[in-house]
Amino acid sequence: MARKLNLRIWRGNSVDGGLQNITVDANEGEVVLDVIHRVQAEQMNDLAVRWNCKAGKCGSCSMEINGKPRLACMTQVASFEEDETITLTPLRAFPVIKDLVTDVSFNYKKAMEIPAYEAPANLKPGEARMQQVDVERSQEFRKCIECFLCQDTCHVIRDHEENKKSFAGPRFFIRIAELDMHPLDTLRNRKQKAQEEHGLGMCNITKCCTEVCPEHIRITDNAIIPMKERVVDVKYDPARWLGSKIRKRDGIL
Amino acid sequence: MTNSIERYKYDILVIGAGGAGLRAAVEAREAGLKVAIICKSLFGKAHTVMAEGGVAASMGNVNDSDNWMVHFRDTMRGGKFLNHYRMAELHAKEAPERVWELEVWGALFDRTEEGKISQRNFGGHEYPRLAHVGDRTGLELIRTMQQRIVALQQKDARDHGDAESFIKVFAELTITDILKDNGKVSGAYGYWRESGAEVLFEAPAVVLATGGVGKTFKITSNSWEGTGDGHALALKAGGNLVDMEFLQFHPTGMVWPPSVRGLLVTESVRGDGGVLTNTDGIRFMFNYIPEVFKAIYADNEAEADRWYNDQANNRRPPELLPRDEVARAINSEVKAGRGTEHGGVYLDVSKRLPADVIKKKLPSMWHQFYELAGVDITKEAMEVGPTCHYVMGGVEVDPDSAAAVNVPGLFAAGEVAGGMHGSNRLGGNSLSDLLVFGRRAGIGAAEYVKSNGANPVNEATIKSAAEKIEKPFTQTGGENPYALHQELQEVTHNLVGIIRTRAEIESAIVKIADIRKRSANVTVSGDRQFNPGFHLIFDLDNMLLVAESTAKSALLREESRGGHTRDDFPGMNAQWRQVNHISSFDGSQVNVKSQKLPMIRKDLFDLFDIHELEKYMTPEEISKGGSN
Numbered sequence: 014m015a016r017k018l019n020l021r022i023w024r025g026n027s028v029d030g031g032l033q034n035i036t037v038d039a040n041e042g043e044v045v046l047d048v049i050h051r052v053q054a055e056q057m058n059d060l061a062v063r064w065n066c067k068a069g070k071c072g073s074c075s076m077e078i079n080g081k082p083r084l085a086c087m088t089q090v091a092s093f094e095e096d097e098t099i100t101l102t103p104l105r106a107f108p109v110i111k112d113l114v115t116d117v118s119f120n121y122k123k124a125m126e127i128p129a130y131e132a133p134a135n136l137k138p139g140e141a142r143m144q145q146v147d148v149e150r151s152q153e154f155r156k157c158i159e160c161f162l163c164q165d166t167c168h169v170i171r172d173h174e175e176n177k178k179s180f181a182g183p184r185f186f187i188r189i190a191e192l193d194m195h196p197l198d199t200l201r202n203r204k205q206k207a208q209e210e211h212g213l214g215m216c217n218i219t220k221c222c223t224e225v226c227p228e229h230i231r232i233t234d235n236a237i238i239p240m241k242e243r244v245v246d247v248k249y250d251p252a253r254w255l256g257s258k259i260r261k262r263d264g265i266l
Numbered sequence: 267m268t269n270s271i272e273r274y275k276y277d278i279l280v281i282g283a284g285g286a287g288l289r290a291a292v293e294a295r296e297a298g299l300k301v302a303i304i305c306k307s308l309f310g311k312a313h314t315v316m317a318e319g320g321v322a323a324s325m326g327n328v329n330d331s332d333n334w335m336v337h338f339r340d341t342m343r344g345g346k347f348l349n350h351y352r353m354a355e356l357h358a359k360e361a362p363e364r365v366w367e368l369e370v371w372g373a374l375f376d377r378t379e380e381g382k383i384s385q386r387n388f389g390g391h392e393y394p395r396l397a398h399v400g401d402r403t404g405l406e407l408i409r410t411m412q413q414r415i416v417a418l419q420q421k422d423a424r425d426h427g428d429a430e431s432f433i434k435v436f437a438e439l440t441i442t443d444i445l446k447d448n449g450k451v452s453g454a455y456g457y458w459r460e461s462g463a464e465v466l467f468e469a470p471a472v473v474l475a476t477g478g479v480g481k482t483f484k485i486t487s488n489s490w491e492g493t494g495d496g497h498a499l500a501l502k503a504g505g506n507l508v509d510m511e512f513l514q515f516h517p518t519g520m521v522w523p524p525s526v527r528g529l530l531v532t533e534s535v536r537g538d539g540g541v542l543t544n545t546d547g548i549r550f551m552f553n554y555i556p557e558v559f560k561a562i563y564a565d566n567e568a569e570a571d572r573w574y575n576d577q578a579n580n581r582r583p584p585e586l587l588p589r590d591e592v593a594r595a596i597n598s599e600v601k602a603g604r605g606t607e608h609g610g611v612y613l614d615v616s617k618r619l620p621a622d623v624i625k626k627k628l629p630s631m632w633h634q635f636y637e638l639a640g641v642d643i644t645k646e647a648m649e650v651g652p653t654c655h656y657v658m659g660g661v662e663v664d665p666d667s668a669a670a671v672n673v674p675g676l677f678a679a680g681e682v683a684g685g686m687h688g689s690n691r692l693g694g695n696s697l698s699d700l701l702v703f704g705r706r707a708g709i710g711a712a713e714y715v716k717s718n719g720a721n722p723v724n725e726a727t728i729k730s731a732a733e734k735i736e737k738p739f740t741q742t743g744g745e746n747p748y749a750l751h752q753e754l755q756e757v758t759h760n761l762v763g764i765i766r767t768r769a770e771i772e773s774a775i776v777k778i779a780d781i782r783k784r785s786a787n788v789t790v791s792g793d794r795q796f797n798p799g800f801h802l803i804f805d806l807d808n809m810l811l812v813a814e815s816t817a818k819s820a821l822l823r824e825e826s827r828g829g830h831t832r833d834d835f836p837g838m839n840a841q842w843r844q845v846n847h848i849s850s851f852d853g854s855q856v857n858v859k860s861q862k863l864p865m866i867r868k869d870l871f872d873l874f875d876i877h878e879l880e881k882y883m884t885p886e887e888i889s890k891g892g893s894n
């Protein structure tokens with residue numbers, strides 16, 4: 014049952030590093046994170062890798078597997094050819110700390126720049142009434158496990174350090190969309206801000222982010238495109254924008 | 267060394283960024299204090315993120331007969347009356363407020379037809395009580411709290427010019443010591459996981475919110491963080507652990523393939539209609555309904571099936587018995603040779619619900635089985651078996667303030683605290699526990715700081731904490747920390763696992779002591795920079811203390827109750843119900859002593875049918891009728 018697996022693992026730190034070849038046993042049903050752990054326990058005790066849940070729920074084990082941004086705990090070894098060498102490298106869009114671990118603080122800074130949810134001032138605990146259909150749109154975005162794979166794959170920042178300052182990235186576009194579609198949020202102008210302050214305009218809808226999302230969130234179709242369309246709408250017809258904001262809250266409180 | 271370390275000063279340190287820690291931090295900030303939140307992984311990744319089924323609170327949105335008294339009764343029954351009554355009372359009373367508060371902070375729970383928060387059935391809860399978001403409730407809870415912290419930081423940035431002026435998150439930092447000076451907490455010491463660099467926090471109050479101990483066991487649903495750090499930190503700081511023999515083995519973990527063994531299969535699968543069968547095709551749970559539960563669980567399939575549509579006129583299916591009962595039943599079926607080839611039983615929801623409903627109600631379960639086991643749960647049965655899931659035992663605290671007994675300035679909340687769940691926790695009662703007691707710990711710590719003021723750290727205290735971190739690099743014995751961890755997991759799994767005997771526990775105690783001795787000789791390869799081998803050495807030390815405490819408490823308790831089953835003492839004994847086991851640490855070993863459980867208050871005693879209490883309490887206790 015066990016098979017020999019050839020891995021090529023990037024090892025190093027912010028100063029330098031390179032790929033190292035290694036052979037390790039892999040058992041039936043194992044995922045890439047399992048074999049990384051075996052390498053760690055038996056051959057490279059100090060191999061750095063992030064993980065938590067090993068169940069695709071926390072978004073910690075993000076890395077690039079054969080160049081594709083993926084969760085190591087949700088990638089089956091069996092999905093590769095028998096004699097294929099699997100190459101493991103750290104996320105390219107973020108600075109390396111060590112081996113497969115990168116500095117993802119960029120994302121936490123961006124989270125801080127998105128204005129928080131604002132509840133209606135008169136909302137008392139237990140009094141909110143919302144229909145399932147109305148919460149579902151935002152719920153889709155709240156499935157996000159913050160693995161930042163979409164951030165890593167987005168070409169706007171992947172090899173363009175200079176764009177990071179003005180571009181929040183797909184993870185935070187869905188955060189803005191989530192708040193914008195939240196039946197109770199009272200803050201206005203979220204879409205305009207997405208365009209003007211968070212770089213929505215730099216996105217040219219390549220959909221790469223949607224393709225890598227392990228939660229299958231339809232980032233482009235359900236968040237980015239609707240926001241872009243509405244921004245255009247609003248720019249030409251302020252009265253309609255006002256109407257939509259008001260309608261959003263009809264019959265909710 | 268000591269002059270080059272990073273130093274910080276705060277009013278309150280919260281160790282842990284799961285539900286309990288974040289809730290405590292919000293409360294402490296709102297009391298106007300400076301708070302540091304410290305966690306081993308990235309912000310927003312704590313173990314709470316994995317919780318699936320929901321958060322229990324008697325809001326009565328689905329069945330308005332529900333109220334805090336019913337919830338209190340269910341919690342006490344689930345814990346087999348070993349719970350600290352006051353914690354169970356506060357929890358049942360305050361849970362609804364805490365859930366509604368999340369909604370005010372932006373959480374989006376699933377809704378009822380009327381637009382209220384929807385509530386689902388769960389084992390041991392009399393009414394539909396678990397507020398939920400599909401099967402990713404923990405993610406919603408943690409994200410809401412995380413975003414609440416960010417909102418407070420944004421406000422601080424506006425009001426005080428610096429987002430981190432009152433709350434700062436120190437992510438990927440491990441605390442290795444609680445510091446004490448003048449007999450009181452003075453701070454904490456630890457290292458950045460990224461660089462290995464040491465950090466000193468000075469603070470008069472510390473809230474432990476470090477979660478569970480699952481990684482002490484071989485088969486577990488817990489993430490790597492569950493290494494009992496807070497349990498061990500409290501012991502080393504002079505605190506007590508209460509009832510460490512009680513561990514919850516969740517009845518349904520995945521059993522195949524091996525790489526996912528232990529991974530949780532949420533109880534909602536059963537709450538939503540899933541049934542358990544053995545390889546003979548028999549729905550065996552009907553054979554395992556204990557005497558004390560006969561009145562409320564159906565003893566035939568027809569009635570059990572009717573219950574899903576008509577709960578008023580039928581008893582509940584036995585698949586929804588408390589977890590300890592179901593786990594033991596599965597264990598017995600497998601032992602009797604009626605298990606699958608991988609050592610599990612079948613859990614099937616595919617014949618009960620249409621495929622689209624399954625995908626809608628249990629999206630991450632569908633995903634998990636499909637991607638990791640190649641099983642489509644809308645078409646076939648899952649294979650499941652028990653997995654170590656939750657520790658009921660934990661730091662002995664004052665119920666109202668969450669203050670740790672014996673250590674002024676130390677507080678504990680969430681899974682690391684003991685007492686609330688007695689001998690067995692009901693599903694959904696942890697997330698509510700995190701919110702209720704996280705908040706109380708925040709208030710407790712804030713009040714303590716306001717009345718006690720600062721407590722400066724002594725240089726000698728710092729020096730000894732620093733020496734401990736340096737030590738692994740100076741050792742040369744050649745033991746491998748990964749190998750020792752594996753050995754420990756074998757010992758706990760085989761000898762103090764789901765079914766225990768005197769001889770096995772005694773042998774476990776000897777073996778744990780031996781591993782502990784050898785752990786003094788572990789050698790690290792590599793340097794301090796993000797070095798998992800180095801990190802594991804500290805985790806291992808904590809797990810060893812936890813395992814010792816569990817084994818020694820288990821040896822003393824000569825009965826079976828909740829999460830402690832003795833093959834040599836199979837019955838529950840009312841005398842033992844009056845006993846808590848208190849672990850303390852003398853610097854070289856864990857000592858366990860018995861302590862009398864506080865008598866339940868009369869008004870709470872009176873909430874129960876006397877005949878039910880007779881099944882748990884001695885005639886003398888019954889005649890006293892509670893305390894005044």
Ligand SMILES: Cc1cc2nc3c(=O)[nH]c(=O)nc-3n(C[C@H](O)[C@H](O)[C@H](O)COP(=O)(O)OP(=O)(O)OC[C@H]3O[C@@H](n4cnc5c(N)ncnc54)[C@H](O)[C@@H]3O)c2cc1C
Pocket residue numbers: 281282283284285286287304305306307312313314315316317318319320321322403404439440441442475476477478487488489491495496530655656679680681682693694695696697698700
């Ligand atoms: C798969 C699964 C599903 C579950 N489902 C449910 C459910 O549906 N309903 C329910 O009520 N309960 C459920 N539970 C139980 C519940 O999730 C946990 O009991 C709860 O989340 C624990 O929360 P906590 O805040 O106490 O700690 P955790 O969320 O475990 O967080 C602990 C924190 O402490 C930090 N920490 C630990 N040690 C250190 C240290 N030495 N230094 C610094 N930081 C440290 C960690 O980094 C982490 O941030 C489930 C558990 C599992 C495993």
Ligand code: SF4
Pocket residue numbers: 166167168169182183215216217218219220221222223233237
């Ligand atoms: S669709 Fe937009 S956000 Fe997504 S990857 Fe492409 S450019 Fe980036």
Ligand code: SF4
Pocket residue numbers: 072156157158159160161162163164183184187222225226227228229230232
């Ligand atoms: S949107 Fe998807 S890919 Fe992006 S961070 Fe969230 S879960 Fe990951």
Ligand code: FES
Pocket residue numbers: 063064065066067068069070071072073074075084085086087
């Ligand atoms: S370890 Fe949590 S997503 Fe992979």
